[in-house]
Amino acid sequence: DVKVTQSSRYLVKRTGEKVFLECVQDMDHENMFWYRQDPGLGLRLIYFSYDVKMKEKGDIPEGYSVSREKKERFSLILESASTNQTSMYLCASSQTAYEQYFGPGTRLTVT
């Protein structure tokens, strides 16, 4: 079974802090994705990566950056957290164009 893990289930940070969300997959997938999920807005793609050190912006990249130094790990970075980044963050991985496998999510609260 594919396993995608995220470093925290719940996280509380203060405005202005730098925040790191980590995601690890164990199936040697090429693609990895970061989404945020908000009520009424569905899933919105922040960034994705199709190879090590490669990244592409998704639909809402502002205020975020990513890092993929190893194939199995994809990190989302909030350079200076703001209250409007309070959300559920979901990581996913996939092999080429096929189905994505999701982690359990990190619920981030910025106060």
Add this chain to the structure above:
Amino acid sequence: AQSVTQPDIHITVSEGASLELRCNYSYGATPYLFWYVQSPGQGLQLLLKYFSGDTLVQGIKGFEAEFKRSQSSFNLRKPSVHWSDAAEYFCAVGGYNQGGKLIFGQGTELSVKP
């Protein structure tokens, strides 16, 4: 533009009743279609997928979906709903030229009455 529409934001059905969740898509090439389920506070779990071949696909937990190209639809069905099916359901579309990206619908929240 590529998009996925789930017309029903919230559906309530009685336990034991049949269920159909609607999904319509707009996609310029051959679509790959997916249904995911999300329990409260959890990530998304894949229910079923369609790439090609038989247009009626079976998934986990007794769900099935039918791909109708002429209607650009991929509706999810279950003949008898269980209380544990209460969750949010997402339809998604992708394709080989999408580089692995999926376009998700807004989701349909399912409530189950005892």
